[in-house]
Amino acid sequence: MSDQETLIKNLGQTWPMPSKTNPVIIIGTGGIVKDAHLPAYKKAGFNVLGMFDIDKEKADLLAKEYEIDKVFSTFEEAFENKDCIFDLALPPANLLEVVEKLPEDIYAIFQKPLGRSLEEGNKIRKICHQKNIKACMNFQLRFSPIALPVYEAIQKNLLGELVELEVHVNVHTPWELWPFLKTLDRVEVPLHSIHYIDWIRSVLGNPKSLYCQSVKHPKVKDLADCRTSAIFNYGEHIRCCMTINHTHSFGRKNQDAYIRLEGTKGAAKMTLGLLLDYPNGEPEELEIITENTDWIKLDIKGKWFPDAFIGVMSNMQRFKNGEDDKLITSIDDSIDTMAVVDSCGLSSQSGGLKIDYAD
Numbered sequence: 001m002s003d004q005e006t007l008i009k010n011l012g013q014t015w016p017m018p019s020k021t022n023p024v025i026i027i028g029t030g031g032i033v034k035d036a037h038l039p040a041y042k043k044a045g046f047n048v049l050g051m052f053d054i055d056k057e058k059a060d061l062l063a064k065e066y067e068i069d070k071v072f073s074t075f076e077e078a079f080e081n082k083d084c085i086f087d088l089a090l091p092p093a094n095l096l097e098v099v100e101k102l103p104e105d106i107y108a109i110f111q112k113p114l115g116r117s118l119e120e121g122n123k124i125r126k127i128c129h130q131k132n133i134k135a136c137m138n139f140q141l142r143f144s145p146i147a148l149p150v151y152e153a154i155q156k157n158l159l160g161e162l163v164e165l166e167v168h169v170n171v172h173t174p175w176e177l178w179p180f181l182k183t184l185d186r187v188e189v190p191l192h193s194i195h196y197i198d199w200i201r202s203v204l205g206n207p208k209s210l211y212c213q214s215v216k217h218p219k220v221k222d223l224a225d226c227r228t229s230a231i232f233n234y235g236e237h238i239r240c241c242m243t244i245n246h247t248h249s250f251g252r253k254n255q256d257a258y259i260r261l262e263g264t265k266g267a268a269k270m271t272l273g274l275l276l277d278y279p280n281g282e283p284e285e286l287e288i289i290t291e292n293t294d295w296i297k298l299d300i301k302g303k304w305f306p307d308a309f310i311g312v313m314s315n316m317q318r319f320k321n322g323e324d325d326k327l328i329t330s331i332d333d334s335i336d337t338m339a340v341v342d343s344c345g346l347s348s349q350s351g352g353l354k355i356d357y358a359d
């Protein structure tokens with residue numbers, strides 16, 4: 001095996017763990033906490049001290065399943081121990097009102113999106129600054145075992161100048177599992193593709209402008225939209241786009257979910273196995289090719305769900321301990337993801353450039 005092959009095979013897949021862990025308190029104990037937060041924290045050995053949900057029965061059931069001692073009866077009680085890390089997993093419509101009630105000087109992780117709009121996101125960010133709340137968002141794709149090696153490959157200049165980034169998703173997503181989506185004006189980008197936009201920003205920086213269209217599907221009548229095409233303008237040397245269809249109900253055969261990144265010296269292809277054959281999922285895959293190698297398939301240990309959630313929490317824990325100098329998905333960085341999401345909605349609404357057809 002050449003040195004470069006060895007280097008690629010050994011690219012890091014996990015975020016470093018904290019030297020000491022602070023207890024965690026979870027606010028909102030719905031689907032994502034059950035499916036990802038709690039399995040991740042159990043796997044990593046993070047101590048969940050207690051949980052709170054306005055639906056106490058739900059919190060009680062989950063606490064029993066994960067042997068968590070404390071289910072708080074009131075919001076105020078949950079925040080008595082300010083030294084914990086507070087992990088908020090609430091529907092977007094409830095986030096602002098909850099952040100308004102948060103105590104000062106705490107560490108908090110918020111679920112995406114940061115409110116229902118950029119306006120709400122800006123309000124949430126402002127409150128966090130005023131109250132000295134050190135907050136980040138759960139953009140866990142950045143910490144997934146297939147994404148971390150890609151950043152390292154870029155840092156080590158294995159891919160050269162980046163010129164091409166495409167997110168391609170053609171799957172069946174059971175939107176009916178999330179009833180709160182029905183109330184939203186925009187769904188696909190703020191709730192799903194927001195992850196890709198955040199990831200794209202983490203690799204290429206902020207786009208200068210964008211073109212976007214999100215559309216409905218006749219079989220998904222209750223949602224404002226469920227499919228998206230978008231192009232992000234990074235100037236004349238980079239092509240960056242997303243094509244996202246959640247309504248491919250024709251079996252596994254032609255489903256696809258990948259991110260392809262190409263540079264002048266190499267390329268990477270990440271397969272988002274979680275999205276394939278839902279809810280079973282398939283393994284996450286990462287292949288990298290460079291000038292000096294053929295395509296190399298890395299031996300990926302772990303998945304976007306739940307493993308990547310360990311990374312977000314590790315970064316927050318280490319930041320609180322003074323071991324990481326910054327929160328990778330800090331609220332100040334994430335607000336730019338919200339800005340791109342907001343522009344996607346506006347672009348879609350604008351209807352694009354009118355075409356001057358012959359009479």
Ligand SMILES: NC(=O)c1ccc[n+]([C@@H]2O[C@H](COP(=O)([O-])OP(=O)(O)OC[C@H]3O[C@@H](n4cnc5c(N)ncnc54)[C@H](O)[C@@H]3O)[C@@H](O)[C@H]2O)c1
Nearest residue numbers: 028029030031032053054055089090091092094111112113
């Ligand atoms: N990062 C990801 O990949 C990912 C995946 C799925 C969902 N999410 C996000 O997580 C959030 C929650 O999604 P979900 O699927 O768990 O939703 P859910 O509806 O299953 O759960 C939300 C929970 O919040 C509780 N809640 C509402 N208001 C509350 C309040 N004021 N105080 C305490 N609890 C309150 C509800 O009772 C419910 O149990 C959403 O913002 C969603 O976008 C993120």
